[in-house]
Amino acid sequence: MPLPTRNIRLTLAYDGSNYVGWQIQPNGVTVQQLVQKAISDLTGEETKLIAAGRTDSGVHALGQVANFQTSSTIPAEKFASALQSRLPEDIIARDSEEVPERFHATYSAVRKCYRYLIHHREIGLPFLRNYTWRFGNELDLHKMREAAQHIVGTHDFRCFETQYPNKATSVRTVEHLTIECQSMWNVWSAFDFENQQSKVADSDEVLCIEISADGFLYNMVRAITGTLVDVGRGRYQPDDVQRMLEEGDRSLAGPTAPAHGLYLVSVDYDMNNLRPKD
Amino acid sequence: MPLPTRNIRLTLAYDGSNYVGWQIQPNGVTVQQLVQKAISDLTGEETKLIAAGRTDSGVHALGQVANFQTSSTIPAEKFASALQSRLPEDIIARDSEEVPERFHATYSAVRKCYRYLIHHREIGLPFLRNYTWRFGNELDLHKMREAAQHIVGTHDFRCFETQYPNKATSVRTVEHLTIECQSMWNVWSAFDFENQQSKVADSDEVLCIEISADGFLYNMVRAITGTLVDVGRGRYQPDDVQRMLEEGDRSLAGPTAPAHGLYLVSVDYDMNNLRPKD
Numbered sequence: 001m002p003l004p005t006r007n008i009r010l011t012l013a014y015d016g017s018n019y020v021g022w023q024i025q026p027n028g029v030t031v032q033q034l035v036q037k038a039i040s041d042l043t044g045e046e047t048k049l050i051a052a053g054r055t056d057s058g059v060h061a062l063g064q065v066a067n068f069q070t071s072s073t074i075p076a077e078k079f080a081s082a083l084q085s086r087l088p089e090d091i092i093a094r095d096s097e098e099v100p101e102r103f104h105a106t107y108s109a110v111r112k113c114y115r116y117l118i119h120h121r122e123i124g125l126p127f128l129r130n131y132t133w134r135f136g137n138e139l140d141l142h143k144m145r146e147a148a149q150h151i152v153g154t155h156d157f158r159c160f161e162t163q164y165p166n167k168a169t170s171v172r173t174v175e176h177l178t179i180e181c182q183s184m185w186n187v188w189s190a191f192d193f194e195n196q197q198s199k200v201a202d203s204d205e206v207l208c209i210e211i212s213a214d215g216f217l218y219n220m221v222r223a224i225t226g227t228l229v230d231v232g233r234g235r236y237q238p239d240d241v242q243r244m245l246e247e248g249d250r251s252l253a254g255p256t257a258p259a260h261g262l263y264l265v266s267v268d269y270d271m272n273n274l275r276p277k278d
Numbered sequence: 279m280p281l282p283t284r285n286i287r288l289t290l291a292y293d294g295s296n297y298v299g300w301q302i303q304p305n306g307v308t309v310q311q312l313v314q315k316a317i318s319d320l321t322g323e324e325t326k327l328i329a330a331g332r333t334d335s336g337v338h339a340l341g342q343v344a345n346f347q348t349s350s351t352i353p354a355e356k357f358a359s360a361l362q363s364r365l366p367e368d369i370i371a372r373d374s375e376e377v378p379e380r381f382h383a384t385y386s387a388v389r390k391c392y393r394y395l396i397h398h399r400e401i402g403l404p405f406l407r408n409y410t411w412r413f414g415n416e417l418d419l420h421k422m423r424e425a426a427q428h429i430v431g432t433h434d435f436r437c438f439e440t441q442y443p444n445k446a447t448s449v450r451t452v453e454h455l456t457i458e459c460q461s462m463w464n465v466w467s468a469f470d471f472e473n474q475q476s477k478v479a480d481s482d483e484v485l486c487i488e489i490s491a492d493g494f495l496y497n498m499v500r501a502i503t504g505t506l507v508d509v510g511r512g513r514y515q516p517d518d519v520q521r522m523l524e525e526g527d528r529s530l531a532g533p534t535a536p537a538h539g540l541y542l543v544s545v546d547y548d549m550n551n552l553r554p555k556d
Contacts, residue, residue, distance in 0.1 A: 015404040126293040129367040
């Protein structure tokens with residue numbers, strides 16, 4: 001009798017600087033490749049790891065979610081620490097648990113949250129070059145927040161999509177879009193943010209754009225960020241964002257912000273009502 | 279008639295993660311090599327860059343000082359920005375100025391200051407792996423500070439020197455040794471700390487050991503740090519440090535802390551009374 005197969009959900013944090021992204025590809029080392037290898041070294045099984053978001057080269061994660069099938073008898077909650085000993089220090093296996101068979105990290109996701117960090121400074125800090133987008137100009141936060149109000153809600157977001165059309169629909173619902181000054185430490189510690197929050201005071205170290213939505217188009221957060229920054233520097237007025245959304249033309253919106261300021265923060269699932277795989 | 283030669287002082291910050299240290303060597307890329315190349319690309323002259331401290335592989339700098347001779351007519355204060363455009367983002371040319379001919383970055387230094395960063399956390403933050411020493415145990419700061427009092431002052435520090443004897447004397451004067459919880463941002467922003475200080479509140483993000491002395495032996499800060507951490511975790515009592523100094527035996531003191539937690543913060547010179555080159 002074959003061993004029963006279990007579905008394991010992993011939560012991962014990683015520094016994307018040294019990887020060509022999540023998804024396995026021939027041109028360099030990827031996060032998926034190293035985590036899959038750690039799983040097969042541990043269990044002796046070949047497996048396919050499915051992620052909530054296929055982050056691009058240089059993009060970071062605080063709470064990427066992935067799942068894989070295994071017939072190993074290792075307790076589900078032990079996978080995180082067992083995999084950690086087989087992973088480099090820039091990939092952290094935060095947590096592991098058993099989930100129902102129909103849980104699929106990509107299709108079951110009901111909400112994702114990203115943060116984009118911008119760092120205003122004339123002279124760079126050498127330590128932040130891979131972790132924030134350094135922007136030399138002062139930005140008008142009031143205008144950026146005004147522009148952000150046009151983005152919140154259900155819209156056709158094709159003006160913020162690279163390579164449209166590549167999806168059945170480019171309609172998404174942005175549930176939340178905030179622009180706040182934050183401590184770098186708070187952002188980096190997002191995965192135990194509740195513990196840290198009381199200890200660390202407000203600060204204006206980095207500008208943090210946080211966006212959550214039911215789904216994201218390719219490069220959508222980076223295109224929104226590039227556009228909001230162009231509003232903040234006065235190249236567009238806040239109401240121009242309304243027009244971009246209506247016209248649906250990528251060339252009317254701002255540039256795609258660099259990958260290295262982007263963090264996948266968290267992915268939400270409705271575990272009581274898991275979406276089918278299709 | 280040959281052009282007059284000027285002596286230029288450079289102040290540099292760098293992330294040491296991708297370099298095999300300051301000094302040119304056959305086994306990898308060094309900071310000295312890239313800055314010298316930037317100077318020769320800019321001036322057309324071959325030159326030798328002399329640094330205050332030859333930082334090891336993985337060690338960072340916020341305020342390394344170096345000097346070089348040039349007969350170029352470029353204004354002294356323009357060198358920093360002209361070199362920056364020829365340097366990678368992990369090396370920052372902060373400042374440049376003309377100094378008297380007898381200024382020598384190494385021999386004229388009267389004081390250097392280093393910081394060592396320790397980060398207490400069971401699970402690592404992937405972004406800090408190259409910038410702090412992550413230590414899983416809680417440390418007793420009171421005992422560490424008590425131990426530090428034995429180190430301040432003029433002593434023979436051979437118990438904290440790797441490869442003794444390699445200097446004429448191992449007597450040095452530690453002027454200041456503090457152990458404080460700090461914001462990572464404050465530490466990283468040390469080079470415009472006065473501007474930042476009012477904005478950023480106290481926090482307990484990282485433990486920062488700051489040591490200034492008239493000179494340092496090889497690996498001295500890292501050996502002192504490893505010993506203070508051993509006091510903090512209870513392996514030694516504070517008074518044991520007194521005995522280590524008296525006995526002068528490296529094997530009696532604690533381990534050498536990893537390179538990647540160490541930062542050369544600043545170097546002081548008495549410009550009105552420059553020490554001769556010997």
